Amino acid sequence: MKRWIDDDFDPEKIRLSGQCFRIQRLDERRYLFVTGSQLLILNICDQKNEALCLELSCDAGSWEKIWRPYFDLDRSYRGLRAEESEKSPFIKESMRLGKGLRILRQDPWETLVSFILSQRKSLPAIARCVELLCRKFGRKVMEIPGGNDVYTFPSAMELLSASEGELAACGLGYRLPYLQDAARRCASGELSLESLASLPDRDLLEALSQVKGVGLKVASCVALFAYGRTGLAPVDVWIGRAIKEHFAGQSPFPAFGDHAGIIQQYIFYAMKWGRPGQEE
DNA sequence: CACCAGGTATACG
DNA sequence: CGTATACATGGT
Secondary structure, three states, X not given: OEEEEOOOOOHHHHHOOOOOOOOEEOOOOEEEEEEOOEEEEEEEEEEEOOEEEEXXXXXXXXXXXXXXXXXXXXXXXXXXXXXXXXXXXXXXXXXXHOXXXXXXOOOHHHHHHHHHHHOOOOHHHHHHHHXXXXXXXXXXXXXXOOOOOEEOOOOHHHHHOOOHHHHHOOOOHHHHHHHHHHHHHHHHOOOOOOHHHHOOHHHHHHHHOOOOOOOHHHHHHHHHHHHOOOOOOOOOHHHHHHHHHHOOOOOOHHHHHHHHHHHHHHHHHHHHHOOOOOOO
């Protein structure tokens, strides 16, 4: 199946954007995405002017129901760049560098666990950790002759019933009890990630913060990358550095209202990849 | 081999 | 409120 997209869309930048740790680059034009038990192989097969043609492994139904929301395709990132880039030269440059980024709408459980694990870890270390969890405790969804088959992200129940030794072997470090607390709350029903979707930002952050190991930054990442709360801008070391170096220590995000989280993503990408010496 | 990584909990003033 | 420190492990 093929679909044309007439907006910013760069799977390589999305892969490197630090919001999802399971995107695979298969070759120059083909990427593999996984969410829940769904899997998508995306191939950039044509390009005219500013529009891209994507060849997709899914059918029309799951494209509309799953992947269109996943890629936030009903929002114009091109329009957003035009609208917001004049507010600051640094943001304008960040948006130029990050053109093609999108905020993904990911599965809340996978996002919560991934960002619990993310604290004081590099992007490759997080990806490794997540991949080990999937391989050990997830279900296989696709065979790949090369060796690295694709697995689902394990459910709360699947992680709860795993032994401590096997979990520890995934490189969780001191985050192991944090993951166990999250799994216990979600598996027992004490915390229903699905029902949090109806809460306002403030209550959503508070509910997520009940989980041990979840502070404001991790809660904000889950709110932004799983619940689409684009008004929230997570502040990590890179964003903190940007605020200090480019905004005289004062957060620029209040000026961007409901776009703050998206602006934050462009800045994160620019800080991490925008200058030489940051290859990974 | 130092140093850092998409931070948080805890213990202090 | 604010600041200081420990925390496990992997990548560079």
